[in-house]
Amino acid sequence: TIAEKCAFLNTIKNIAYCGVPRLSSGQVAEKQPDVWWQGKVGFQDDFVLLDAATGQNSVFVPTPTDITQPKLLLDDSFLFFRDKTSGNLWSLKLKP
Numbered sequence: 593t594i595a596e597k598c599a600f601l602n603t604i605k606n607i608a609y610c611g612v613p614r615l616s617s618g619q620v621a622e623k624q625p626d627v628w629w630q631g632k633v634g635f636q637d638d639f640v641l642l643d644a645a646t647g648q649n650s651v652f653v654p655t656p657t658d659i660t661q662p663k664l665l666l667d668d669s670f671l672f673f674r675d676k677t678s679g680n681l682w683s684l685k686l687k688p
Contacts (some may be wrong), residue, residue, distance in 0.1 A: 594625050597637065599662035599671065606645040609652065609671055611637035611659025634658040634677040639684070657682060 597611035613624065613635035627633045637659040639652040657675035664671055669687040674680065 593637075593640075594628075597659050597662065598642070599664050599673075600644075601668050602664060602666050603668045606643055608642045608644060609662060609664070610640050610642050610649075611635075611655070611657075611662065611673070612640045612651075613637055613658075614654075628676075639671075653684070655682075 593610050593612045598608045599610075600606075600608045613628075614637065624633065624635075628635070635658045636654075636656055638654045639659070640649045641652045642649045657673070657680075658677045659673050660676040662671060662673040664686075667687070669685070671684040671686055673682055673684075675682060
């Protein structure tokens, strides 16, 4: 994925939620950022929990959106993001 699809937690070092595109067969991952930035393609992303120190990651939740501009509240209780395709603002509650 690319940096603008990621938000690092404020309360735990090196951990980020990142939108990772689900690529269909035939799509080539290394060419996708350019055409995505140009608005020629859109994705459906999975939110992945990424440990930047170890490289470990796991799918957190699938979404129907093309995630961009993810932001966390200071206490990491909510994750806000935009769907690049529609411009709609979404939120995901992370803590009770």
